[in-house]
Amino acid sequence: MSELLRGQSLRIFLGALLLSLLGHCILFFGMPLISFSRLPEVSDDLIIRSELKSEPPKKIQMAKAQKPTQKTPANQMVDDASNTSAQGSSENQAGVPFKLPESGTIYYDSFVDGQKFQTGEIDWIVSGSSYRLYINIPYAFVGPFVFESRGSVDAYGISPAIYWSQRGARAPRYSRFDRDDSGGGRMFFSEKPEFSPTIVPGTQDRFSLMFQLASLLNGDSKIDEPGAIRSIPVVDYNTLDQWHFKSYGEALNDDIPSLGTAVNRHYALMQRENDPYKRQVDIWLAKDLEWLPGRIRSLESNGRVLELVFKQKNPIALNPSPTPNPN
DSSP, X not given: OHHHHHHHHHHHHHHHHHHHHHHHHHHHHOOTTOOOOOOOOOOGGGEEOSOOOOOOOOOEEESSXXXXXXXXXXXXXXXXXXXXXXXXXXXXXXXXXXXXXXXXXXXXXXXXXXXXXEEEEEEEEEETTEEEEEEEEOOTTXXXXXXXXXXXXXXXXXXXXXXXXXXXXXXXXXXXXXXXXTSOEEEEESSOTTOOOEEOTTOEETTHHXXXXXXXXXXXXXXXXXXXXXXXXXXXXXXXXXEEEEEEEEEEEOSSGGGOSEEEEEEEEOEETTSOOOOEEEEEEEGGGTTEEEEEEEEOTTSOEEEEEXXXXXXXXXXXXXXXXXX
């Protein structure tokens, strides 16, 4: 009987210890795998109630030639990625003004449902007509969320060649752009190999689109005045959709807390009235950062809110983050 009592006491003690550890983890790190949030109402001005007419893609005119950068391992990786997607120079053609932001590592405070986590970072590397965009967002228990977009700058702006993402220890997921000489072509998805839709010039992935907007604003900060809607074909993990962003125009406010009162531009993703709720994305681009993202907020379909808020920007590091082999 005493052995049985000791065994029960040990199980009770271990159970209490486990609950205590779990409670402390929740207190300090939150619950990244569970969300009890209710889906909020989408603002009425972001509901698409009729078919929006999308303009054909516009060619760009580089506002200023990019300065050549010294070869580094990171830049070499960008060049290698562009070999399959280079579309030629856009410096000697008529088009909308376009200027890429300077390379750098941008650090962000990351938040999940309003609770602060570790610092995330975005590496933005430009070398000639090539670019590399690498995003690392730490996430408690699960491991980091990693995203990468690589490609070139073609006649229509940023032109991704490959986009991949990885959550924690899960296998990476790839979206490959097989572009033709005009900048169009087909998509190939590792998760959906039977789905290979055609793409038009100017098609972006969910992160390159922000740098495409920044480059357009660097070229002409008067575009997308309040109420304007910009349509961009966007690739995600295994989808290709037309995303419609409503612009709230240029405003002097403190929507990016770390910059204080500054000039920002807010874009919000619009939702179709008859479509099931997917993801609400809000982007704040900062004039003081060459219109780079100062704040990114994504409301997922399960109600969880993921947010990055600008912290600081540094020159790009010479040692690149690793890239998985898509094969």
